[in-house]
Amino acid sequence: MASNILRPLATAAAPASASELCASSFFMQKQFKGCRVQGKLQCCALLFSSLLCSELFRTNGISSDALLSRRKQWHSSFTASHHRSLVPDAPKPLSLIRHASTTSPPRSYSTVVLPKTTPYDNLVVGVPTEIFPGERRVALTPANVALLKKKGFNRVLVERGAGASADFLDAAYEKAGATLVTGPxxxxxSSDIVLKVRGPGLGEVDSMKQGQTIISLLQPAQNKELVEKMAARKATSFAMDMIPRISRAQVFDALSSMANIAGYKAVLEASNVFGRFLTGQVTAAGKIPPCKVLVIGAGVAGLSAIATARRMGAIVRGFDTRSAAREQVQSLGAEFIEVELQEDGSGAGGYAKEMSKEFIEAEMKLFKDQAREVDIIITTALIPGKPAPKLLKNDILDVMKPGSVIVDLAAEAGGNCEATKKGELAIYNDVKIIGYTDLPSRLPTQSSTLYSNNITKFLLSMAPESNSFGIDLSDEVVRGAIVTQDGDILPPAPRPAPPPAPVKAEP
Structure with missing residues (x-):
């Protein structure tokens, strides 16, 4: 019965060659062995496949001996291949593959947004003649004109005669590379950046072009109308008198430069009005006592006045509310005087702060005692953004010797003396009070040179990128000096916390 069933299948599945026959036999057995049947069904399936293969070989005329030989060959080859599949191949040794590649430079990533900049070769700098009455300084000297040209600025425009009062002639400006123009x-x-000594006048503001940059001694606290008008013109302005007093900004500090000259000139003006020697002398005609000088305020101007008076032979006393000034005064050979109430007057940015009522009362008593003895008093006390404190009341002037002299270096901010007249020489009970506000301008060549150095270095410092001008408000010097920007009036830069409350000295 099996032969009747298997013979037709074997005949239909008969391959053409012996190699195909062996392949067909192996295929059938593998298929039946792969059946997932259990028990008798699996045995029947295997038996059926064997019978089918035998019938297939018989049909194709293959003898049993040949069949046995071929089965042995197949079995040996299958067993060998099966063993090879079970034994894993030996791992191949790893080889490093080297690729030629160019090394990229390290990149630095930052979230800081750089300010807008303009290349120097696209900028024009202008220097007009100062219009403030009695002002003889000029904002830029020929030496710094040459420096700006060397840095790459397109043009430097200078009004004809701008430096004549300071002995800087037009020929020197032309030689330095400036372009001389007639009239302001x-x-x-035409200028993108205008450099001035004094702040612009209201008439000059009307001549500004939109978006212009102005750098000058602006004094924004005293010139609010001017600041508002410049903001309306969308001008960007910087006040050289607002530059913070920090170590990095010393080369920009125009206030210190001008105060140094003012202190020196104050002693010369006082000596001229005083009418006597400052130094003591012993001559055949008689003995001349030395002049006694009191300097109130030992800042830059005060220290300059102390040093000058000492060099001229006077006996000098110095006073300051800041305890740090003691060593500075004494190092110049002067006597440091102080009140009994211990209160440190150090304020923000190296300036003095407003003192307590108790301290001021003790201070007035000290000044009155000193006024009876000294011949010259030079006052330099200023508080940033506020009127100058009144230190010499009329009752103090009443006890001074006839012919005594007071030089009020704070006259422009209201004066430290009640009898001061701004810009004038006043007389009160035969005491002469000098209220000149142009002492640096009375030494125009020297003061112009120093101011020009300050303003040029400040201008060149505003360069977030090489050879480009830009305003970086994260720079504390720029932030401290800027007043207006693109039509906005910026608030003053934050100041440190005030010093602690006063403490009375133990008896």
Missing amino acids: KEIWS
Whole structure:
């Protein structure tokens, strides 16, 4: 029965060659062995496959001996291949594959947004003649004109005669590379950056072009109308008198430069008005006592006045509310005087702060005692953004010797003396009070040179990128000096916390 069933299948599945026959036999057995049947069904399936293969070989005329030989060959080859599949191949040794590649430079990533900059070769700098009455300084000297040209600025416009009062002639500016123009109109209409000594006048603001940058001694606290008008013109302005007093900004500090000159000139003006020697002398005609000088305020101007008076032979006393000033005064050979109430007057940025009522009362008593003895008093006390404190009341002037002299270096901010008249020489009970506000301008060549150095270095410092001008408000010097920007009035830079409350000295 099996033969009747298997013979037709074997005949239909008969391959053409012996190699195909062996392949077919192996295929059938593998298929049946792969059946997932259990028990008798699995045995029947295997038996059926064997019978089918035998019938297939018989049908194709293959003898049993040949069949046995071929089965042995197949079995040996299958067993060998099966063993090879079970034994894993030996791992191949790893080889490093080297790729030629260029090394990229390290990149630095930052979230800081750089300010907008303008290349120097696209900028024009202008220097007009100062219009403030009695002002003889100029904002830029020929030496710094040459420096700006060397840095790459397109043009430097200088009004004809701008430096004549300071002995800087037009020929020197032309030789340095400046372009001389007649009248201020072209300066204000063509310049991107205008450099001045004093702040611009209200008439000059009307001549500004939109978005212009102005750098000058602006004094924004005293010139609010001017600041508002510049903001309306969308001007960007910097006040050289607002530059913070930090170590890095010393080369920009125009206030210190001008105060140094003012202190020196104050002693010369006092000596001229005093009418006597400052130094003591012993001559055949008689003995001349030395002049006694009191300097109130030992800042830059005060220390300059102390040093000058000492060099001229006077006996000098110095006073300051800041305890740090003691060593500075004594190092110049002067006597440091102080009140009994211990209160440190150090304020923000190296300036003095407003003192307590108790301290001021003790201070007035000290000044009155000193006024009876000294011949010259030089006052330099200033508080940033506020009127100058009144230190010499009329009752103090009443006890001074006839012919005594007071030089009020704070006259422009209201004066430290009640009898001071701004810009004038006043007389009160035969005491002469000098209220000149242009003492640095009375030494125009020297003061112009120092101011020009300050303003040029400040301008060149505003360079977030090489050879480009830009305003970086994260720079504490720029943030401290800027007043207006693109039509906005910026608030003053934050100041440190005030010093602690006063403590009375133990008896």
